[in-house]
Amino acid sequence: MRFATRIACARWSAAARQAEQALVRLAGTPLALGWRVTAQTPVRATPAGEPIIAASGLSRAFDDRIAVDDLTFEVQPGTILGVVGPSGSGKTTTIRMLTGTLGRTSGEINVLGEDPMHFRRRTRRRIAYMPQLFSLYEDLSAQENVGFVAALYGIGPFRRRRLIRRALEVVDLWDARHKLARDLSGGMQRRLELACALVHGPEVLFVDEPTAGIDPLLRQSIWDELRRLRDEGRTLVVTTQYVAEAEYCDQVALIVDGALVAHDTPEALRQMVFGGDVLEINTARAVDPEMLASVAGVESVRQTAPRQLMATVADAATLTTTIIDTLRSAGVDVVGIEEHQPTFDEVFTGLVEQRRAASDNGGDRSQPRSVTADA
Amino acid sequence: MRNVIESVIRMSSFTGKELREVLRRPGVLASLVFGPFLIMFIFGLGYSGYRAPFATEIVVPENSDLPREPDYYGDLAPGRLDVRDVTSDADAAEQRLRDGAIDLLIVAPENASTELRSGHQTTIRVAWNQIDPVYDQLAGLATSILVSSLNAEIVETAAAEGIAFAEGELGPAADVPPEVIARPTKAETENVAPTEPNVISFFGPAVFALVLQHLAITLTALSMVRERLSGQMDRFRVAPVTSMELLVGKYVAYAVLSLAVAAIVGVLLVGVLGVPLLGGWLPFVGIVLLLTFASLGVGLLISLVADSERQAVQLSMLVLLASVFFSGFVLPVSDFATWTQYLAYALPVTHGIGLLQEHMLRGEVRETWMLAALAGIGLVLYVGSLMRLRRVLRRAD
Numbered sequence: 001m002r003f004a005t006r007i008a009c010a011r012w013s014a015a016a017r018q019a020e021q022a023l024v025r026l027a028g029t030p031l032a033l034g035w036r037v038t039a040q041t042p043v044r045a046t047p048a049g050e051p052i053i054a055a056s057g058l059s060r061a062f063d064d065r066i067a068v069d070d071l072t073f074e075v076q077p078g079t080i081l082g083v084v085g086p087s088g089s090g091k092t093t094t095i096r097m098l099t100g101t102l103g104r105t106s107g108e109i110n111v112l113g114e115d116p117m118h119f120r121r122r123t124r125r126r127i128a129y130m131p132q133l134f135s136l137y138e139d140l141s142a143q144e145n146v147g148f149v150a151a152l153y154g155i156g157p158f159r160r161r162r163l164i165r166r167a168l169e170v171v172d173l174w175d176a177r178h179k180l181a182r183d184l185s186g187g188m189q190r191r192l193e194l195a196c197a198l199v200h201g202p203e204v205l206f207v208d209e210p211t212a213g214i215d216p217l218l219r220q221s222i223w224d225e226l227r228r229l230r231d232e233g234r235t236l237v238v239t240t241q242y243v244a245e246a247e248y249c250d251q252v253a254l255i256v257d258g259a260l261v262a263h264d265t266p267e268a269l270r271q272m273v274f275g276g277d278v279l280e281i282n283t284a285r286a287v288d289p290e291m292l293a294s295v296a297g298v299e300s301v302r303q304t305a306p307r308q309l310m311a312t313v314a315d316a317a318t319l320t321t322t323i324i325d326t327l328r329s330a331g332v333d334v335v336g337i338e339e340h341q342p343t344f345d346e347v348f349t350g351l352v353e354q355r356r357a358a359s360d361n362g363g364d365r366s367q368p369r370s371v372t373a374d375a
Numbered sequence: 376m377r378n379v380i381e382s383v384i385r386m387s388s389f390t391g392k393e394l395r396e397v398l399r400r401p402g403v404l405a406s407l408v409f410g411p412f413l414i415m416f417i418f419g420l421g422y423s424g425y426r427a428p429f430a431t432e433i434v435v436p437e438n439s440d441l442p443r444e445p446d447y448y449g450d451l452a453p454g455r456l457d458v459r460d461v462t463s464d465a466d467a468a469e470q471r472l473r474d475g476a477i478d479l480l481i482v483a484p485e486n487a488s489t490e491l492r493s494g495h496q497t498t499i500r501v502a503w504n505q506i507d508p509v510y511d512q513l514a515g516l517a518t519s520i521l522v523s524s525l526n527a528e529i530v531e532t533a534a535a536e537g538i539a540f541a542e543g544e545l546g547p548a549a550d551v552p553p554e555v556i557a558r559p560t561k562a563e564t565e566n567v568a569p570t571e572p573n574v575i576s577f578f579g580p581a582v583f584a585l586v587l588q589h590l591a592i593t594l595t596a597l598s599m600v601r602e603r604l605s606g607q608m609d610r611f612r613v614a615p616v617t618s619m620e621l622l623v624g625k626y627v628a629y630a631v632l633s634l635a636v637a638a639i640v641g642v643l644l645v646g647v648l649g650v651p652l653l654g655g656w657l658p659f660v661g662i663v664l665l666l667t668f669a670s671l672g673v674g675l676l677i678s679l680v681a682d683s684e685r686q687a688v689q690l691s692m693l694v695l696l697a698s699v700f701f702s703g704f705v706l707p708v709s710d711f712a713t714w715t716q717y718l719a720y721a722l723p724v725t726h727g728i729g730l731l732q733e734h735m736l737r738g739e740v741r742e743t744w745m746l747a748a749l750a751g752i753g754l755v756l757y758v759g760s761l762m763r764l765r766r767v768l769r770r771a772d
Contacts, residue, residue, distance in 0.1 A: 096609065099612070099613050100610070100612065100613070101609045101612040101613060116646065121615040122615075123379075124613060124614060124615040125615055127611040127613060128613070129609060129610060131606040131609050132606070133605065133606050134605075135605040135606040135609070136607075137392065137396060139395070139396045139399040140392065140395055140396065140399070140441060144392075144395060147388075148388050148391075148392050149610070150386050150613075150616075151387070151391075152385055152388055152610075152611070152614040152616050153614060153615065154380070154381025154382075154385060154615065155382050155384070156380070156384055163384075180399070206613075230758060255709030288510040295400065
C-alpha cells in the first residue's frame with residue numbers, strides 16, 4: 001500500500017493548495033494561513049472575472065528585429081503569471097511594456113484599467129517593478145535604499161520607518177539593514193530589490209528575473225515569498241528563464257523567440273504535452289507494454305527499462321487499481337506504481353517540439369496552446 | 376495639500392540620497408575640496424615670481440671700440456640680462472646658443488662708430504633659442520629694453536660731445552645735462568587697485584571657481600548617468616515621480632554640498648592663504664550659488680547625453696580643459712577673437728572667475744551683467760534638462 005499512500009498524499013496536497021487559492025480569490029481579501037502578514041495597504045477588490053492585466057496583440061520591434069510578437073493574455077487578480085522562456089526570448093521586453101517603461105509597436109495593454117503609457121499617479125502607487133539588474137545604490141545601506149524607494153511613493157518619515165522594517169523583515173534582511181548594498185551578497189541584493197518593490201504595499205508586482213544567478217536554496221525562498229504575496233491577494237507577473245520555476249506559478253506564459261507558445265496552468269500544460277497523467281510502473285519481471293495498451297483509459301504505454309513501464313492515462317487515481325489488477329491477472333507482480341511528475345524542462349521541451357512540428361506542418365504558429373485559464 | 380506634501384517628500388528623498396552617497400565617499404569629497412587647495416598652497420609656498428635673467432653672450436668685433444666689460448651691458452637692461460661673456464668669436468657663441476648653453480646672443484655691428492658718424496643706422500643682431508611663447512616674448516622685450524638703453528647711451532654721449540663743442544665755440548650753453556637730453560622723461564608708477572597684485576590672491580578665486588564648477592559638473596553628471604545605465608530610471612518611470620521633483624531634489628543636494636565646499640575652501644583661501652575678501656560674505660555666497668546653479672545645468676546636460684560613465688568623465692574633463700583655456704583662468708578673455716569670447720562666456724566658470732576676482736580683490740562687482748549671465752545659463756540649462764529628462768522618464772524608446 002506504500003504507493004497508494006504516496007499518491008493519496010500528493011493528491012491531497014495539490015487539492016489543498018488549489019482549495020486555498022480558490023478561497024483567497026473568493027474572499028477577495030488577503031488570506032494569511034499562519035504566515036506573516038505584510039500587507040501595508042488593502043488590496044482593492046476587482047469585479048469578479050475581470051482580469052487585472054490584459055494584453056492583446058502586443059508586439060514590439062527594435063528596428064527590423066521583432067522582440068515580442070502578437071502576445072495576447074490575461075492575468076486574474078491574486079494570481080502569479082510566470083512568463084517563462086529562454087534568455088533573449090522577449091520576457092523583459094514584455095514586462096517593461098506592461099509597466100509602461102517601454103513603448104509598444106502595436107497592440108493593447110490594460111493594467112488596473114489603464115494603459116500603462118498613461119498611468120495616473122494614483123495608479124502608479126498601486127504597482128511596483130523589480131528590475132532584472134541590481135539598480136539600487138551601492139553606497140546606501142539596505143535600510144536607506146528601501147527608505148529611498150518608499151519616499152518615491154510619497155511615504156512620510158514616520159510611516160516609512162515602520163514600512164521599511166516590515167519590508168526588510170519579509171525578505172529576512174532586517175538584521176543586515178545597516179550593511180551597505182555593495183557589501184551584500186548577490187542573493188541578498190535580489191532580496192533587497194524585492195523589499196524595495198514591496199515597501200509601499202503594491203497590488204500588482206512586476207518582477208523581472210528575481211532568481212537569475214541565485215543558488216537553488218535562495219531561489220526557493222524567493223518563490224516562497226512571491227507565493228506568500230500572492231496568497232495575500234496581490235497579483236504578480238514574474239519572468240524567469242528557469243523553466244522548472246513554472247511550477248510555482250498559477251498561470252504560465254511560455255515565450256520563445258518573442259511568441260507565446262503556450263499559456264495555461266502548469267498542470268494543464270503538463271497534460272497538454274503528455275496527453276494525460278503519467279504512471280511509472282515497476283514490475284518483478286519484464287512485461288510486454290501491449291499487455292496494458294488495451295486497458296480502457298490508457299492512452300499509451302512505453303517501456304523505459306526492462307522492468308519499468310510508463311503509461312499515459314486519462315486519470316491516474318481511477319486507473320491505478322485497474323492496471324495493478326490487469327498485471328496481476330497476467331501473473332506479473334507489481335513492485336511499485338506511482339504518478340510520474342514530468343519536470344517542467346520536459347514539458348517545455350515537449351511544447352517547443354510540438355510548436356516546431358506544427359510549424360513544419362504549416363500550422364498556425366501564432367496561436368498558443370491553451371485551455372481554459374482557471375488557476 | 377497631500378500632493379504637495381508627497382512632492383516635497385519625493386524631492387527630499389533625492390536630496391538625502393545624493394548627500395548620503397557623496398558623504399559615504401569622504402575621500403572623493405576631500406580630494407575634490409582639499410586637492411586644489413593643497414596644490415595652491417604648495418604653489419604659493421614654492422612660487423617666487425622671480426624670472427631668471429637671460430644667460431647672454433655679447434659678440435664685439437676685434438676692431439670695435441665698444442666696451443668689453445660684461446657689467447656695462449648688464450646694466451643696460453637690469454634684471455633682464457645675465458651677461459656671461461663678451462667675446463669676438465661669433466661662431467662659437469652661435470654654437471653655444473644652439474646648444475642651449477646660453478639663452479641670448481647679441482652681436483654688435485662691425486663699425487658702429489664709423490657708421491653712426493657717417494649718418495647711418497647700425498644694426499645689432501639679437502638671437503635666441505626658445506620654444507616657450509612666454510619666454511619668446513620676454514626675450515623680445517629684453518631686446519627692446521637693451522636697444523632703447525643703448526640708443527639713450529649714444530644720444531647721451533653725442534649730447535655731451537655737442538655741449539662741449541658748443542661751449543668751446545659759443546660760450547656757456549643751456550644748462551641741460553646730457554642724460555636729460557637722452558632721457559627727457561621718466562615714469563613714476565602707481566597701482567590704484569585696492570589690493571596689491573599677488574599670484575595667490577589673483578589665482579585663488581579663479582581656482583575656487585574652477586573647483587566649484589568641476590565639483591558640480593562631475594557629481595551631477597556621474598550621478599544621473601549611473602541612474603540611467605543601472606536601470607534605476609525604470610524604477611522612477613514606474614513610481615509616481617516627476618522630472619521636476621527629481622531635478623529639484625538633486626539641485627538642492629548639490630547646492631547644499633557646494634555651499635559646504637565653498638565655506639571650507641573660502642575659509643582656507645582667506646584664512647590660510649591670505650586672499651583678501653573685500654566684498655563681504657553674503658554676496659560671496661550669492662555668487663557661489665549662481666555659479667553652482669549654472670554648473671549643475673552643465674553636469675545634467677552631460678549626464679543626459681553621455682552613453683556611459685566613461686563618456687561622462689571624458690566630457691567633464693573636456694569642459695574642465697575648455698574652462699582652463701578660455702575662462703580667463705590663464706589668459707584674459709579679451710585676448711581671444713570675438714567669436715571665441717562667445718564660447719568663453721558660455722562657460723559658467725568664466726563669469727564665476729570674473730565675479731569672484733572682482734568681489735574678493737576689488738570689493739565690488741563692476742561687471743554686473745555677469746550675474747545675469749550666470750543666472751541665464753543656469754535657467755536655460757535647467758529648462759533644457761527638464762524637458763530632456765521628461766522625455767527620458769516618459770518612456771524608453
